[in-house]
Amino acid sequence: MNDMRQMTERGRRIEEDSFGIIDLEAGFHGFDADAWQVVRRVIHATADFEFKDLTVLQNQAIAAGIRALKGGCPFILDVKMIQVGLNEERLAHFGCKTYSHISDEDVIARAKENNSTRAIESIRKAHSLGLLQDSIVAVGNAPTALLEILRLYDEEKVRPALVIGVPVGFVSAEESKDALLQSDLPAIVTRGRKGGSTIAVAIIHAIMMLAVRA
Numbered sequence: 001m002n003d004m005r006q007m008t009e010r011g012r013r014i015e016e017d018s019f020g021i022i023d024l025e026a027g028f029h030g031f032d033a034d035a036w037q038v039v040r041r042v043i044h045a046t047a048d049f050e051f052k053d054l055t056v057l058q059n060q061a062i063a064a065g066i067r068a069l070k071g072g073c074p075f076i077l078d079v080k081m082i083q084v085g086l087n088e089e090r091l092a093h094f095g096c097k098t099y100s101h102i103s104d105e106d107v108i109a110r111a112k113e114n115n116s117t118r119a120i121e122s123i124r125k126a127h128s129l130g131l132l133q134d135s136i137v138a139v140g141n142a143p144t145a146l147l148e149i150l151r152l153y154d155e156e157k158v159r160p161a162l163v164i165g166v167p168v169g170f171v172s173a174e175e176s177k178d179a180l181l182q183s184d185l186p187a188i189v190t191r192g193r194k195g196g197s198t199i200a201v202a203i204i205h206a207i208m209m210l211a212v213r214a
Contacts, residue, residue: 038206045202064186065207068161078145085201119145138164140200143172166195
């Protein structure tokens with residue numbers, strides 16, 4: 001399994017041609033080769049070149065993600081859309097499992113009881129199960145999930161291996177990402193309002209590819 005792409009030869013040519021177009025149209029950028037693999041895949045998933053300027057990788061994020069992957073880390077995901085988008089064969093290659101508790105009945109009940117959000121309570125459940133420490137966390141939809149991760153890090157010293165903070169939206173999305181960037185956590189962030197589950201999936205797949213080639 002050299003690159004884990006489940007493509008025909010024609011499909012690979014189309015992907016490679018797409019990446020060639022992105023490289024040509026993107027022009028100059030300040031990313032190193034590995035970081036550009038991540039950013040380029042985000043652009044490929046969205047056809048939006050603005051992500052070249054919005055995407056930030058901090059505190060050796062790629063290296064941290066590769067180490068965690070090779071250790072078979074859990075993936076904590078804010079929504080099931082990310083879970084569905086991930087390639088099961090690639091995850092199995094590293095021995096990784098995914099967890100998204102946002103639709104669990106007990107999470108929904110606690111969110112109502114505490115006047116909280118399902119996203120917050122899903123992160124709290126992951127923490128109670130001992131899943132957050134040294135995990136890869138991906139937040140593509142819910143800023144409150146990202147803020148809860150940061151609270152647990154500040155107050156309880158729970159440290160994920162990598163946080164992919166790309167929630168999309170108008171309420172707290174930009175602020176939650178700014179707060180993540182002010183932390184010392186290894187992180188990949190899309191600044192501002194833009195983001196989404198598709199972007200989280202693209203970033204994870206890029207890191208998986210880099211891990212295989214490392």
